[in-house]
Amino acid sequence: MMTRRHIAALGVALWFGILALTPLLADNYTIRIAITIAMYSAMALSWNFIGGFAGYPSFSTAAFFGIGCYVGAIAQRSGVPLVVAWALATVFVTVFAVALGAIILRLKGHYFAIGSIAIVEVVRLVVSSWGGLTGGGDGLNVPLLSGGPDRVATTVLYVMLAIMLAAFVVTILVDRARLGFGLRCISQNEDAADMVGIDTTRYKIAAYALSALFCGTVGAVYASWVGYIDPTDSFSILLSVKVPVMVLLGGAGTVLGPIIGAGAFVMLEEFFWANFLEWNRAILGGIIVFLIFFLPSGILKLDYRRLFRRKSPVDRTEAA
Amino acid sequence: MDILQILVNGLVLGALYACIAVGFSLVWGVLNIINMLHGSFIILGGYLTFFAWFYLGLNPILALPVVALVLYALGYVLQYIFINKVVTSPVLTTLTLTFGLDMILYNLMTVYFTATPRRVTMDMGSADILGVIMPMDRVMGMALAFLLTGLLYVVMRASTIGRAIVAVRMDRQAAALMGIRVNRIYAITFGIGALMAGAAGAVFAIVFPVTTNLTGVFLGKAFVICVIGGLGSVPGALVGGLALGIIESFAGFVLGPQHAMTLGFVLMLVLLVVRPTGLIGVKGYE
Amino acid sequence: MTEILRLENVSKAFGGIRAVNDVSFTLNEGEIVGLIGPNGAGKTTLVNLITGVHKLTGGKVIFAGQDVSRQKPFQAARRGLARTFQIVQPFPAMTVLENVAAGSLFGGGHTAMADARQAARAELDFVGLGAVADQPAALLSLPNRKRLELAKSLAMRPKVLLLDEVNAGLNAAEIDGALSLIRQIAARGITIVIIEHLMKVVLSISQRILVLHHGELIAQGDPTTVVNDPRVIEAYLGAKFAARFGMTPPAAPLAPEHGAPHV
Numbered sequence: 001m002m003t004r005r006h007i008a009a010l011g012v013a014l015w016f017g018i019l020a021l022t023p024l025l026a027d028n029y030t031i032r033i034a035i036t037i038a039m040y041s042a043m044a045l046s047w048n049f050i051g052g053f054a055g056y057p058s059f060s061t062a063a064f065f066g067i068g069c070y071v072g073a074i075a076q077r078s079g080v081p082l083v084v085a086w087a088l089a090t091v092f093v094t095v096f097a098v099a100l101g102a103i104i105l106r107l108k109g110h111y112f113a114i115g116s117i118a119i120v121e122v123v124r125l126v127v128s129s130w131g132g133l134t135g136g137g138d139g140l141n142v143p144l145l146s147g148g149p150d151r152v153a154t155t156v157l158y159v160m161l162a163i164m165l166a167a168f169v170v171t172i173l174v175d176r177a178r179l180g181f182g183l184r185c186i187s188q189n190e191d192a193a194d195m196v197g198i199d200t201t202r203y204k205i206a207a208y209a210l211s212a213l214f215c216g217t218v219g220a221v222y223a224s225w226v227g228y229i230d231p232t233d234s235f236s237i238l239l240s241v242k243v244p245v246m247v248l249l250g251g252a253g254t255v256l257g258p259i260i261g262a263g264a265f266v267m268l269e270e271f272f273w274a275n276f277l278e279w280n281r282a283i284l285g286g287i288i289v290f291l292i293f294f295l296p297s298g299i300l301k302l303d304y305r306r307l308f309r310r311k312s313p314v315d316r317t318e319a320a
Numbered sequence: 321m322d323i324l325q326i327l328v329n330g331l332v333l334g335a336l337y338a339c340i341a342v343g344f345s346l347v348w349g350v351l352n353i354i355n356m357l358h359g360s361f362i363i364l365g366g367y368l369t370f371f372a373w374f375y376l377g378l379n380p381i382l383a384l385p386v387v388a389l390v391l392y393a394l395g396y397v398l399q400y401i402f403i404n405k406v407v408t409s410p411v412l413t414t415l416t417l418t419f420g421l422d423m424i425l426y427n428l429m430t431v432y433f434t435a436t437p438r439r440v441t442m443d444m445g446s447a448d449i450l451g452v453i454m455p456m457d458r459v460m461g462m463a464l465a466f467l468l469t470g471l472l473y474v475v476m477r478a479s480t481i482g483r484a485i486v487a488v489r490m491d492r493q494a495a496a497l498m499g500i501r502v503n504r505i506y507a508i509t510f511g512i513g514a515l516m517a518g519a520a521g522a523v524f525a526i527v528f529p530v531t532t533n534l535t536g537v538f539l540g541k542a543f544v545i546c547v548i549g550g551l552g553s554v555p556g557a558l559v560g561g562l563a564l565g566i567i568e569s570f571a572g573f574v575l576g577p578q579h580a581m582t583l584g585f586v587l588m589l590v591l592l593v594v595r596p597t598g599l600i601g602v603k604g605y606e
Numbered sequence: 607m608t609e610i611l612r613l614e615n616v617s618k619a620f621g622g623i624r625a626v627n628d629v630s631f632t633l634n635e636g637e638i639v640g641l642i643g644p645n646g647a648g649k650t651t652l653v654n655l656i657t658g659v660h661k662l663t664g665g666k667v668i669f670a671g672q673d674v675s676r677q678k679p680f681q682a683a684r685r686g687l688a689r690t691f692q693i694v695q696p697f698p699a700m701t702v703l704e705n706v707a708a709g710s711l712f713g714g715g716h717t718a719m720a721d722a723r724q725a726a727r728a729e730l731d732f733v734g735l736g737a738v739a740d741q742p743a744a745l746l747s748l749p750n751r752k753r754l755e756l757a758k759s760l761a762m763r764p765k766v767l768l769l770d771e772v773n774a775g776l777n778a779a780e781i782d783g784a785l786s787l788i789r790q791i792a793a794r795g796i797t798i799v800i801i802e803h804l805m806k807v808v809l810s811i812s813q814r815i816l817v818l819h820h821g822e823l824i825a826q827g828d829p830t831t832v833v834n835d836p837r838v839i840e841a842y843l844g845a846k847f848a849a850r851f852g853m854t855p856p857a858a859p860l861a862p863e864h865g866a867p868h869v
Contacts, residue, residue: 057415121585196758
């Protein structure tokens, strides 16, 4: 058991190391992929709190990310220093999630899913129509980071990696603490969780807030990185589905699953973007369909022996 | 613009909305699946109607049943092959699966049909009744939408298939014990959902231009209408659709069209929390 | 005897239906009290009112001198008002030990995970599930799942334990086992309310009986008095039968209507 844990720790350290070393070893294209991986890993780890631990099918990731983008951008444009703007975005998004969670976490199952999607739409529509503050549909220019493109990419990479690391550390802490245990109880049987003395409302809000927090930071940093944001890009339903898919790919409710899933998904996506530009959406859809049928509990929980066992009845029928 | 005109516009829109949502509501109510493909089904129906009219010179009203059948077949096959396998899984799985399938369908449509807005032009003139001006194609669209919705209502209530669907919705296990082949009923239900979407798309193409960019909008409308009207009933979808149409029509006049859409979603969120059974709140597909 | 739980004129209406009507009684520390009544008498609703699952329409629940009428279920659990469910409610994917540890961690006031597990193990040994502690809860047989419910509730270190039909679905030997377990729990000073359908079981173990009928408390007292109460006989057998028996107490303990198992 200890050895398995050591291997996992070593693997994670190695993975962080590889991502962190890309500026020294690889070109800008690879650095960009490393940034994307770190960014999605942080968001996948976030989603895992509500979707994995608590088992609530939340599709509001894009709302948190998008609000992070806009709060960061607007703060910077009004002269707030960079890091303060990022922090502000984080705090704002977290408060938003707590307030929202208190309302929509009363919903369950399909209704919660629909409600969480609707939130993304409402926020997008509000941002689109609030032209005076957000630039409306035209979007906003965000002050560029100082330094040349290489330095910017390196800085963004390290910031994103730091967010990813923070999300990972919080995941480990939650996993071992009462909160993680309580959330797992909620995901299995919420009424029973209530009956053993878990304050389910508070626990769910905590999970929802954690699922928002890092997305807010990531959004603000992303806005500074790309230098321009608009409502369609910032509040895309695609993002809201992609992040849960990454977690499912790796293994929902596990500590390593989100990192594995995000890494695998981003690299697959890059590969298909580069080679099948016109069909990339269909191919991503195909990956999702494949995932649901062949990897229902994720890469981490893949039972390799069963894969072989499944083959044997086929062999037998062929022999007979 | 006077109030009567706004009201009539709202009714036309509402009839179309009801037609859009009724299939989505059926699938959600019976299969317990949030069908993310629904918006693409509608657009596909609209495009197919347009092409039948544009290239084959087929009258859209004649094209409609053909298009509807094509979509029924598509829906049936998708459910039978894919969705039936995970139909009892949690919402996260089923929603994600239909989203994945939607990505494929959407991509196919953008590649083969492009995102160019397409519209069937019928040039039927317009009517002026008591100062309310109404283009005739819209009147026809409204009539068709009501007709289709009514037809589904009759099928659900009076046909064997309709009663079987209701039985499966109420109790899957009991229905199976009664000799109903549940998987087949699920495929038929999903097929009917797609059929209604395709028909709604055909009607839409007569009245407004359709483009792949609208898939998300239509899907969003279906969400809102289902929550307003309550799940799983034809009357619910009708009330929800008409309510949303009229609300949007008035809100568009008072606040501007952009805010009208926001209002719909906000209304939905409020209703979700306050009264998740919807305004009608029936249980069991009637 | 010290009072631990008191109900004052507790009522609950669902729409127009009065499920529980003006019920008042007192429980003392360490007592075993039976709550009986025919199907639909409002027994489970009453448990739900005491543990905060339903909101009261009227009246008060006083626990250890404190008005807890507005508490939520998790607060009831933390205060020491534990219950088991008629239909067992495990966390299916967790091990048996983890299920019980959830009780000791959240309801039992243990703050450290290791302490919670240790306490959980002790309760599992107490109910006789020590050997299956590391199995997933979903694999347990029905009697064992009932024991798991019991262990989970005990791990919450309750002052009052409400047992809702813990014996339903068990055979005679299993019921005997459950009853001796209940006596041992009472010996630990925990007040027990045993909600039962089978009169025989309740009569053999309870020091006091409360009888609920159509949401009203129609009788309370020691088992012999209650069994001979004409209103209780009528509630169980119907007016016609009661008249035929000439209101004489039947020799054998009463069975519920047609002896139908409770769903």
